[in-house]
Amino acid sequence: MRDRIALIVAAGRGTRFGGPAPKQYLPFGGTTVLAAAAMALRPFMPVACVIHPDDLERYRSATAGLDLLPPVFGGPDRQASVRNGLEALAGDPPGLVLVHDAARPDLPPAVVRRLLEALETHDGAAPGLPVADTLKRVEEGRSVGTVSRDGLWRIQTPQGFRYPALLAAHRDAAPASYSDDTALAEAAGLSIAVVQGDARLEKITEAGDAARLPGPDIRTGHGFDVHRLVPGDGVTLCGVRIAHDRALSGHSDADVGMHALTDAIIGALAEGDIGQHFPPGDPEWRGAASEIFLAGARDMAAARGGRILHCDVTLVCETPKIGPHRAVMRAELARILAIPVDRVSVKATTSEKLGFTGRGEGIAAQATATLALP
């Protein structure tokens, strides 16, 4: 059984929004609203999106290269769309499901962690914020009374549930009756915990909201690495094993490209360097595939709520030839970072037979990484 899966509800037409595309496909933080929501959840669990059939091309272009489950087509309203998403998972049911609105793209990882913790002891859990404004009952433009806000909370998404319980509740529910899944689940008798939400999770509902949201903190990090060439039968560069008349020497698999990129990401986070997080003297990393380091840096970025927007690696060597392997290297780095391949660049250069790289004594790599932090 799969542990947990997130469903992102993105089937709305955004009729209140009045833009050139449904709001979930508008630009946000260097990507799109939908992709940002998916990238925020992806470090925690597999993600499937529920989309409108007319948006299939938009969806493909917005999520190209993201490692997502196949999309599911939604129904005429939100409740029907969630039901379709839940039914699509029934063949291989997860233990937990998180249902999230695509229109809440700025999801802090701390909220997901609070939900998962609450789900250890509750059927369901949702983030919320206490109501801070005065509440009025208004009739024909005139206040007819003040409503006590004591104990009133505004509920956000993602909302998490035990999957079998939520699926059963949806199957029993009258169509088009509930504004969200906590309302539907409560009507079915499930106990719902409310955890601290976040103002950043505010839903995009009006034209211009996406542009008004606070812009991300864009960071660029740089990394550099060298490993020595020794007698051997091949090298691993950017995750790709290449037959060669020599090998790279180092404590792990000595993948200079991946090490430089790992350091670039850690640099953008200003959290030290690769040696500090993965000490070279540590026997744990002896012969290790460097994917561990790059995935570790990816997780450090995710833990800060960051998104990796782009990376660029330059390998410096006379041989082996990098060109024939470049596409596979890009695909491999994109897979590990869980970002689209068109956001990953791998380049190579020689050093004109000058210096240690020119004499074939070692291979060097430089990398930059651009991150968006909240």
Ligand code: MG
């Ligand atoms: Mg290294």
